[in-house]
Amino acid sequence: MKFAALNASVLAVLAPLAIASEKAPATPKVEVQEYQYGMQLDIDQVLQRTDNSRxxxxxPSVLVYRDSQGEVHAVRFMEWGGLSSQNG
Known part of the structure; x- marks a missing residue:
């Protein structure tokens, strides 16, 4: 019984370390360009977006995306945050 308790204790201590060692997928480093009104964007897949909900x-917000040719781009633009002035 003591062996099982010891095993459980060791696993409980090491489990967070195993989870922490898993790395999130890296976002490719690309030059961010400023969005201009009317700019044509070829967005096939959104990879990352700034969370302005709070x-x-x-x-300012940045959108990182992959185009239909597989190239990664980033564009910066302005948007309304998620909180209204009456709530904030």
């Missing part, structure tokens, strides 16, 4: 007012 910000208010007009705030």
């Amino acid at each position: 910000k208010s007012g007009v705030v």
